[in-house]
Amino acid sequence: MPPITRLPAILPTTMTPISADPLAPDCSTPRLFVLDTNVLMHDPTALFRFKEHDIHLPMMVLEELDHAKKGVSEVARNVRQVSRFLDDLIAGASKEQIDRGLPLPSLTGQREEPGGGRLFFQTRPARFSPPAELLPGHTPDHDILGMALSLRHDHPGSRVTLVSKDINLRIKAAILGLHAEDYYNDQALDDVNLLYGGTRELPADFWDTHGKELDSWQNSGRTFYRVRGAEVIDWHPNQGLFQADTPTAFIVRQLRGPEAVIEILRDHTTPNHAVWGIAARNREQNFALNLLLDPEIDFVTLLGAAGTGKTLLALAAGLAQTLDAKRYREIIMTRVTVPVGEDIGFLPGTEEEKMTPWMGALMDNLEVLAPQDSGEWGRAATADLLSSKIKIRSLNFMRGRTFQSKYLIIDEAQNLTSKQMKTLITRAGPGTKVVCLGNIAQIDTPYLSETTSGLTYVVDRFKGWPHGGHVTLRRGERSRLAEFASEHL
Secondary structure, three states: OOOOOOOOOOOOOOOOOOOOOOOOOOOOOOOEEEEEEEHHHHOOHHHOOOOOOOOEOHHHHHHHHHHOOOOOOOOHHHHHHHHHHHHHHOHHHHHHHHHHEEEEOOOOOOOOOOOOOEEOOOOOOOOOOOOOOOOOOHHHHHHHHHHHHHHHHOOOOOEEEEOOHHHHHHHHHHHHHEEEOOOOOOOOOOOHHHHOOEEEEOOOOHHHHOOOOEEEEEEOEEEEEEEEEEHHHHHOOEEEEOOOOOEEEEEEEEEEEEEEEEOOOOOOOOHHHOOOOEEEOOOOHHHHHHHHHHOOOOOOEEEEEEOOOHHHHHHHHHHHHHHHHHOOOOOEEEEEEOOOOOOOOOOOOHHHHHHHHHHHHHHHHHHHHHOOOOOOHHHHHHHHHHHHHHOOHHHHOOOOOOOOOEEEEEEEHOOOOOOHHHHHHEEOOOOOOOEEEEOOOOOOOOOOOOOOOOHHHHHHHHHHOOOOOOEEEEEOOOOHHHHHHHOOO
16 A cells, blocks of 8 residues: 655645635536535435536545444435445446446436546545644544545646535635535525515506506406516416505416416405404415415415414414314324424323424414413313314324325424425325425524525425415514514524
8 A cells, every 4th residue: 555645734836726716616627526425415316416527436435324324314214325326336337447437327317428427436545635733633534635635636637626515524625725515406595585485575666567458357256367567477376466555465376478367365464354363463474374275275385483473373274274164174283303402302102292392382372272261161172172173293103194184284394304395295185285384594403504494495396386385474473572582682
């Protein structure tokens, strides 16, 4: 084995300079990506998402994958999938073919796509290692850094990039002069500020510019308008429309290019149109209640900070449609069990009893929905009725189930990954409505951010579906104390 050369503290000037802007690399320079283990653990298909660029896997990455393959967690399943992908790629390949690089297929399944990249494995020891003066000790991260440094030295004509989800590893790479990037393919959006809000303010002159070819009609007590114009192109199905100075709001029902059909929203801000005693306190809550009560909308997402009324509105609409309209058989409520503080250990009892401590939000809102003027006996009877129609279920036992004619509420959905969201939403059978609630600013799950959360993912993917709706609630309605704390703490 050849001796490993220690890099000096000041890196050699003969190495290829790296562009200061990773977002605007030189497209003429071939790129070689060194993947960290956590990228493959996070997304097994990452091998096939680098288009025409080459990928290099250090041997330490394979070792870490081997150590993490056991278990029933999502990470373990991803690791096993990566191993199967690598086994398929390397099947029948000779040592010479492996050294030359294995052609990477596209996600469509083509074995060799023209202009596609190649997969390289580490076949010899790294020529360099990080200087011990900067990075003392021997860790797997240091082996990966050493391999990236060696590749940069051996391929001066290529742009070597270390791809990792580990922020600290990217910091170490930057210190050593290596170009490092995060793995962006798992992000639903580049910027969370671009997330679809579900509502849109119309310009003050909208009716002057779009009212020349206006058609209007009524059907079953509902008023519709057909509008045409340039503004319509940027609308989405079931999007809320409003003007700042007018109380009337609309919802987009149909879209056909520069033509749209909009409907006047039902005003739930008045006590006459309250839902289970709950009236909307602001414009966004009114939009939310219209979406929750619409039988043609099967999927609703509500985003908002604490105190904006997400859970209360979802429960009120669910009870009105379950007990009064008989549209659904029962309400099923679930959430991911991620504690804010330290875990309190295993809880005794049945599935529902184990989930009860996690459902404090449900109990708090049921106290609001229960009638207060019916006496102690009346409140107890109402509580028993509500508990018989509201079932608490754990996410751990959702796989394989099918919910028919159920009103499914997924609380704290910001802590779910995109795969977990897919698992839950695909449980919906005929006549089932799925409501996802969450606040992407309060993510407690490790390795998830505002742009990679499953809730952000479904909001972006469902915004163009005619049977889905979304509203971002922006105003807190708890108390003046809670509102002040949210703004100033």
